[in-house]
Amino acid sequence: MAAEEAIGSIQSSGSYSFKWTKLHLLRSKTDPLRYEYDTVAAKALHQLQAIAKTKGYSDDPRKRPDLYQLLVETHESHEDLETFWKQLHKVPDWVDWDQLERGQRFFYRYAAANLMGFALQGFVGENSAASGVVEVLVRTGGFSTRVLLHRLLETFQWLLQVTECLSAIQPGGAGHISTVRIRLLHSSVRQRILKMVESRPGYFDVETHGVPVNALDNIHSIATFCCNHMWLQLPRMGVYPTMQEKKDYIALFRYLGYLLATPDEYFITVDQAKATMESMLVHELKVTQTSRIVCFNFIKCLTDLPPFNVSKEFIEAGSRVLNGDELCDQLEMGRPGWVSYACFKGHCWLVSTLAMAQRISPILDQWIIEHWKTLLHSAVIQSGLKGASKFDFKYIPREGIKVNKEDNGRKGVNYGLLSRPVEMFYLGIFLLGLILVTSACALVAASLRLVIPYPGPFIFRI
Ligand code: HEM
Secondary structure, X not given: OOOOOOOOOEEEEOOEEEEOOOOOOOHHHHHHHHHOOOHHHHHHHHHHHHHHHHOOOOOOHHHOOOHHHHHXXXXXXXXXXXXXXXXXXXXXXXXXXXXXXHHHHHHHHOHHHHHXXXXXXXXXXXXXXXXXHHHHHHHOOOOOHHHHHHHHHHHHHHHHHHHOOHHHHOOOOHHHHHXXXXXXXXXHXXXXXXXXXXXXXXXXOHHHHXXXXXXXXXXXXXXXXXXXXXXXXXXHHOOOOOHHHHHHHHHHHHHHHHHOOOOHHHHOOHHHHHHHHHHHHHHHEOOOHHHHHHHHHHHHHHOOOOOOOOOHHHHHXXXXXXXXXXXXXXXXXXXXXXXXXXXXXHHHHHHHHHHHHHHHOHHHHHHHHHHHHHHHXXXXXXXXXXXXXXOXXXXXXXXXXXXXXXXXXXXXXXXXOOOOHHHHHHHHHHHHHHHHHHHHHHHHHHHHHHHOOOOHHHHHHO
């Protein structure tokens, strides 16, 4: 085991640095968590599969059961199912629904910054470099460019469902049901990979990566979902969440983590959650060849995607700003020119100006929240997925299935003024910002000259 970090030492990950404190997690505490996992759902899954068999269901994609529906119908028939059901429906006494509702609004309040941060830092940087997690992801085939977009949309569907409204995350709500489905899906992934390891131990290295979808992986994922916005993403775009916003959003994910069998004590307070996120940065990020494949395919999947046709260079510029050059170089990402950085700067100026305006005007804030909610629900769930997904187990790990670097099968975009509308828009904002700043500086200089006139000859004498 590597040496523990000393209390008071300065640690860094890319351009983010912090002091190691008593709240940070020791490796001696987190390493054993790789071998802990969600046994309650594993037992329930086993029972559900036995019941499904008696009802004529099988592994055949056309005859697979809806595990959640089966759970609803049969949970009273078996002790393991009842235990699982009760755990899912028990609301912990630390849950404050008003606070969670405020947390839900945070997602839409800064939607443009949150989505950009989630994609470019959460997925490209953090997820790619989480070495154990990517080993699981590539074995389900879901990181192939052919299916990645669908999978991303499904992840956004879940995010939208758990942030839609309070009743959605309360027992029986759409977000609550989807979260239970995801928990069963994770159990199926784990069960399948472990079954393959029994007959072929080299298929997945349990000793190094731990059990697939283990407790530590879950803690890391929840931290990525809620903490990274606060310290690694939004501030780098000029948006600074308030302490109340941090408390509320982290509390929301503490509850969602609880539903997904993630130990919740790591998210009790804002300081503890921040220390958990930082501990993961230091202990869990390691770029491997699989990280490079996941990162490559992710960028390919988003490049030239209609209708916005965002370029590879824009994605790379944003990723480099949010993750730092060191990590992006390790992931073998390209180095774009200044125009792409200027476009990303335009995005940052827009989201930071909007955030300031929203703090001043609650009416604007409310309008933006509602506007983004409607827009995203219709774009992701209705148009993108053509109706809400039930998160069934589609990409079943099989011998020989492991994703490699792939192309996206698109022809590319002929460059024209309107061919990349998002980048053009952001470049316009950047140029407008430059003109405004230059004019403001000139105005200040001219006014100063009026207030404090200086003798011209003095300057010439110097
Ligand atoms: C605790 C926080 C987590 C949340 C909120 C979460 C959320 C989700 C969601 C929304 C999906 C469905 C969309 C999709 O297919 O991508 C999903 C699927 C999946 N998740 Fe997670 N996840 C978490 C943790 C993890 C971890 C730690 C791992 C692996 C180590 C993992 C591995 C997977 C896999 C392999 C699938 C796809 C299964 C398939 O359909 O083939 N998840 N997760």
